[in-house]
Amino acid sequence: MSNIYQPDLMTITKVIQEAPGIKTFHLKFQDEEVANNFSFETGQFGEYSAFGAGESTFCIASSPTRPEHIECCFRETGKVTAALANLTEGDTIGFRGPYGNTFPLDDWKGKNLIFIGGGIALPPLRSVIWNCLDLREQDGRFGHISIVYGARSVQDLVYKREIEEWNQMENVTMVKTVDPGGETDDWDGHVGFVPHVLENDFKPDPENTVAIVCGPPIMIKFAFEALERLGFKQEQMVTTMENRMKCGLGKCGRCNIGSVYVCIDGPVFTATQLAALPNDF
Amino acid sequence: MKTATLNKSDIGKCIDLLLQADLRVIAPRLQPQVDEDGPDALEVLTFTEVKSGEGHQVGKGLLPLNGVKEFLFAKHEPLFAYEKRGKKIEIIPVHHEYPQTVIIGVRPCDAASIASLESVFSDANAGFEDPFFTERRSRTTFITYSCTAPDSSCFCTSVELSPDSAKGSDLHLTEIGDGRLHVEVITKAGEAVAKQLQELLKGEGDQATREKAGAEVTEKLTRIRDSAPIMDWLMDTANFDDEMWQRLGEKCIGCGACTFVCPTCHCFDIVDENKGSKGYRVKIWDSCQFDHFTLHASGHNPRDWQYKRYRNRFNCKFKIYPEKFETPGCVGCGRCIRACPVNLDITEYMAEVAHKATNPNAIKAE
Amino acid sequence: MIEQIRNQARQLLENGDVDVVIGYAEGSDPSRTTPIFIRKAEDVEKLIYDPRCINSLPLYLNKRHEYTRKGWKKTAIIGKGCDIRAIVQLIAENQLKRDEIYILGVPCEGVVSHPEKWDGSLHDGNRASKCIGCDVMIPHETDFFPGEKPDVDRSSPYEATSKNVATLMELELDKRFAFWRTDFDRCFKCYACREVCPHCSCNTCITDETMPSWIDPAAHKKGVFSWHLTRAMHLVGRCTGCGECTRACPMGIQVDLFNQRMKEVVQESYSYKPGYSLEDKHPLITYKVDDREDFIK
Numbered sequence: 001m002s003n004i005y006q007p008d009l010m011t012i013t014k015v016i017q018e019a020p021g022i023k024t025f026h027l028k029f030q031d032e033e034v035a036n037n038f039s040f041e042t043g044q045f046g047e048y049s050a051f052g053a054g055e056s057t058f059c060i061a062s063s064p065t066r067p068e069h070i071e072c073c074f075r076e077t078g079k080v081t082a083a084l085a086n087l088t089e090g091d092t093i094g095f096r097g098p099y100g101n102t103f104p105l106d107d108w109k110g111k112n113l114i115f116i117g118g119g120i121a122l123p124p125l126r127s128v129i130w131n132c133l134d135l136r137e138q139d140g141r142f143g144h145i146s147i148v149y150g151a152r153s154v155q156d157l158v159y160k161r162e163i164e165e166w167n168q169m170e171n172v173t174m175v176k177t178v179d180p181g182g183e184t185d186d187w188d189g190h191v192g193f194v195p196h197v198l199e200n201d202f203k204p205d206p207e208n209t210v211a212i213v214c215g216p217p218i219m220i221k222f223a224f225e226a227l228e229r230l231g232f233k234q235e236q237m238v239t240t241m242e243n244r245m246k247c248g249l250g251k252c253g254r255c256n257i258g259s260v261y262v263c264i265d266g267p268v269f270t271a272t273q274l275a276a277l278p279n280d281f
Numbered sequence: 282m283k284t285a286t287l288n289k290s291d292i293g294k295c296i297d298l299l300l301q302a303d304l305r306v307i308a309p310r311l312q313p314q315v316d317e318d319g320p321d322a323l324e325v326l327t328f329t330e331v332k333s334g335e336g337h338q339v340g341k342g343l344l345p346l347n348g349v350k351e352f353l354f355a356k357h358e359p360l361f362a363y364e365k366r367g368k369k370i371e372i373i374p375v376h377h378e379y380p381q382t383v384i385i386g387v388r389p390c391d392a393a394s395i396a397s398l399e400s401v402f403s404d405a406n407a408g409f410e411d412p413f414f415t416e417r418r419s420r421t422t423f424i425t426y427s428c429t430a431p432d433s434s435c436f437c438t439s440v441e442l443s444p445d446s447a448k449g450s451d452l453h454l455t456e457i458g459d460g461r462l463h464v465e466v467i468t469k470a471g472e473a474v475a476k477q478l479q480e481l482l483k484g485e486g487d488q489a490t491r492e493k494a495g496a497e498v499t500e501k502l503t504r505i506r507d508s509a510p511i512m513d514w515l516m517d518t519a520n521f522d523d524e525m526w527q528r529l530g531e532k533c534i535g536c537g538a539c540t541f542v543c544p545t546c547h548c549f550d551i552v553d554e555n556k557g558s559k560g561y562r563v564k565i566w567d568s569c570q571f572d573h574f575t576l577h578a579s580g581h582n583p584r585d586w587q588y589k590r591y592r593n594r595f596n597c598k599f600k601i602y603p604e605k606f607e608t609p610g611c612v613g614c615g616r617c618i619r620a621c622p623v624n625l626d627i628t629e630y631m632a633e634v635a636h637k638a639t640n641p642n643a644i645k646a647e
Numbered sequence: 648m649i650e651q652i653r654n655q656a657r658q659l660l661e662n663g664d665v666d667v668v669i670g671y672a673e674g675s676d677p678s679r680t681t682p683i684f685i686r687k688a689e690d691v692e693k694l695i696y697d698p699r700c701i702n703s704l705p706l707y708l709n710k711r712h713e714y715t716r717k718g719w720k721k722t723a724i725i726g727k728g729c730d731i732r733a734i735v736q737l738i739a740e741n742q743l744k745r746d747e748i749y750i751l752g753v754p755c756e757g758v759v760s761h762p763e764k765w766d767g768s769l770h771d772g773n774r775a776s777k778c779i780g781c782d783v784m785i786p787h788e789t790d791f792f793p794g795e796k797p798d799v800d801r802s803s804p805y806e807a808t809s810k811n812v813a814t815l816m817e818l819e820l821d822k823r824f825a826f827w828r829t830d831f832d833r834c835f836k837c838y839a840c841r842e843v844c845p846h847c848s849c850n851t852c853i854t855d856e857t858m859p860s861w862i863d864p865a866a867h868k869k870g871v872f873s874w875h876l877t878r879a880m881h882l883v884g885r886c887t888g889c890g891e892c893t894r895a896c897p898m899g900i901q902v903d904l905f906n907q908r909m910k911e912v913v914q915e916s917y918s919y920k921p922g923y924s925l926e927d928k929h930p931l932i933t934y935k936v937d938d939r940e941d942f943i944k
Contacts, residue, residue, distance in 0.1 A: 541837040
């Protein structure tokens with residue numbers, strides 16, 4: 001019988017230092033059959049193991065439209081992430097997944113999209129951003145795409161190269177910001193918290209638009225409130241939750257918000273769904 | 282249904298017969314104490330693997346402290362081994378023995394909890410099957426024993442069970458007086474075990490006396506709470522912020538005693554036990570009452586006060602289990618009440634909720 | 648007696664001298680009592696005191712449980728002598744300030760060892776062994792005491808140890824080890840022993856440390872032994888012997904036997920018993936010229 005707790009092995013093919021304490025891994029399955037059978041959709045997550053330390057939960061930060069490898073991006077905060085950060089190219093990690101639900105791309109056809117993220121919450125958005133950009137490139141299925149992203153300081157911004165790439169794209173609006181005090185002399189973006197910049201500087205039009213928000217619970221709360229003041233309805237707002245998890249399989253009992261298990265029923269939720277949940281996140 | 286009678290004094294012989302049939306037998310036993318007669322000593326009754334029919338406590342004492350959970354959902358479960366070789370890792374499966382097991386002397390509340398655990402660990406839950414649980418479950422037979430003397434913490438009748446319930450049982454025993462037991466064969470697994478015990482089982486049972494005995498014991502339960510309106514009240518998310526949670530829960534000290542003795546609590550952690558370049562990934566019991574249980578890497582904790590952790594536990598029993606897993610979350614065994622060092626009593630929460638749910642004068646949040 | 652305590656508690660609350668009174672109330676069944684936080688003067692009638700009042704309430708003064716004290720500036724607490732020893736020890740360890748606490752001392756005739764053993768009265772068969780030889784039945788450090796406080800000689804550096812420790816120490820080493828193996832086999836690491844302890848005051852308990860992980864979190868032999876033995880070491884010279892760790896253990900493990908044995912060692916080595924002086928530091932963090940040195944070889 002198959003062991004649901006046993007990971008597949010992956011090789012780290014590339015390590016990128018995104019920001020202080022934040023790294024990206026490019027990962028490839030070691031077993032060819034596993035690689036061939038693997039597929040995922042944007043929004044899903046996995047359990048990544050550093051053998052000897054344990055497992056950590058991160059989203060898959062790459063887009064399914066670019067299947068040559070998968071990526072994860074993490075900040076060093078505890079035992080497992082510290083052990084992961086010590087690994088280098090060619091090292092082996094474990095991966096279980098993909099788990100969870102996905103961003104409802106089919107519902108977004110013909111709509112404008114705004115991605116709103118803060119700090120280390122860009123990786124989950126980055127997967128869906130590239131997914132949407134690539135699909136729009138193929139068949140023009142989405143309208144205008146905007147990205148509002150901020151971090152504590154300039155050096156804390158992740159995917160700096162891609163932020164510039166998005167900035168250069170003609171049919172993408174890139175709004176970048178850093179918290180007050182986090183700017184540098186040559187900073188050409190906004191200064192202010194993400195929800196504030198969203199509401200007062202960017203002021204998106206809610207008409208035929210979906211806003212996808214990712215960040216710490218407090219940022220999600222303020223971003224949703226800002227969006228509502230801008231005229232967005234709850235069904236136009238989507239988020240992905242990052243509750244603490246261990247199994248990813250609906251069994252270990254940690255990630256629940258009321259009867260909703262983020263690992264099984266999430267991590268992607270609309271604001272309408274969140275509003276129906278008890279205040280436990 | 283097939284029935285028979287069995288002499289109570291033959292239970293030891295039953296255990297011996299099962300052992301002779303190469304079955305692993307688990308039964309309630311008293312554990313040694315430093316000073317048996319001292320004022321600090323309490324009888325410590327636990328389910329333990331037994332090697333003979335002597336000294337068993339089947340039908341004596343009320344509830345073993347540990348319940349049967351640990352024999353299906355191990356306290357410490359190696360999931361696989363790994364070995365690092367340079368940049369490569371080898372994953373080595375761990376060989377698990379799943380011996381055919383009979384647990385004898387299980388009380389009805391504990392037996393009823395098996396289906397709940399199964400609803401979490403089987404593939405009925407999101408299609409993911411925990412093979413360690415299901416392998417053990419499929420090889421375990423439960424011989425249950427109706428209660429005769431519930432104590433002041435028992436409340437099974439408040440959660441739609443009874444001290445003589447055969448729910449979750451394979452072979453059910455009920456005392457019918459004169460040192461005799463009424464035996465009911467409930468399942469095929471129970472029938473297989475009954476076959477092993479054939480030489481001790483006599484004729485037909487006495488259904489009428491059994492029903493009467495069960496009803497008499499049911500009368501002895503004093504702690505009756507109305508659990509019917511609880512789930513509906515909890516479903517109203519506004520009540521999640523009700524004042525009662527903090528008022529009743531502020532004395533909670535955040536140990537995990539209630540969760541670890543609970544027959545339906547299923548939370549676990551996954552950790553690596555490393556030694557040099559090798560190690561095991563293991564699944565170990567964990568508790569939603571611990572402060573770091575839901576702590577995010579960012580430092581944010583959705584349940585930052587102890588009363589919120591207990592609120593989760595209560596919701597898990599009376600809302601999450603029935604809503605998400607469609608099984609009861611509480612079987613009324615009363616272990617959490619007996620175990621709580623500060624007398625935090627789940628039935629006081631039940632009473633409070635039932636009162637709020639049914640009392641029209643209670644202030645209901647919008 | 649309890650009427651005087653209630654009156655004093657009422658006055659303290661009415662005058663705004665304290666924000667809360669921590670005491671005991673009737674529990675959810677007749678053999679049990681429960682900790683209660685009284686904030687309103689009219690609720691003082693709920694306060695009780697009798698031999699069923701087992702809990703060591705000072706655990707709520709410990710900063711590990713600080714969330715219970717959010718917004719409280721001054722706390723009154725009902726204490727039997729052994730609990731007041733815990734308060735005194737917390738103060739001596741700078742975990743608490745004396746003027747944050749108002750101690751309502753109660754005369755104590757001993758408490759029952761477990762609620763299960765309560766049969767309506769206290770007697771030799773159910774009196775907790777910690778109460779035998781107790782010299783703080785009339786408590787030492789109080790702000791209020793109902794009636795006259797007689798003088799009690801507490802000069803002996805030795806306190807009685809339960810018969811259990813002697814019984815265990817008489818066993819051959821391998822038998823003693825076998826006893827603990829059987830007992831620890833039941834431990835599932837719920838940490839009730841830690842959470843009821845007034846002295847487990849570390850911000851992060853060593854068993855919750857992950858970098859590095861000093862103690863295996865699993866409840867297997869290694870994880871359980873290292874947890875209980877480490878905890879015993881952390882309490883050497885600090886444990887005031889309330890016995891709550893044993894009383895709270897849901898699996899009937901007599902955890903406090905370690906602490907009692909260590910207490911004997913500290914008494915023999917340093918003539919010290921914790922919880923009697925607001926100033927004295929426990930011997931393992933101090934040095935005195937006349938400390939024993941004969942173990943240095």
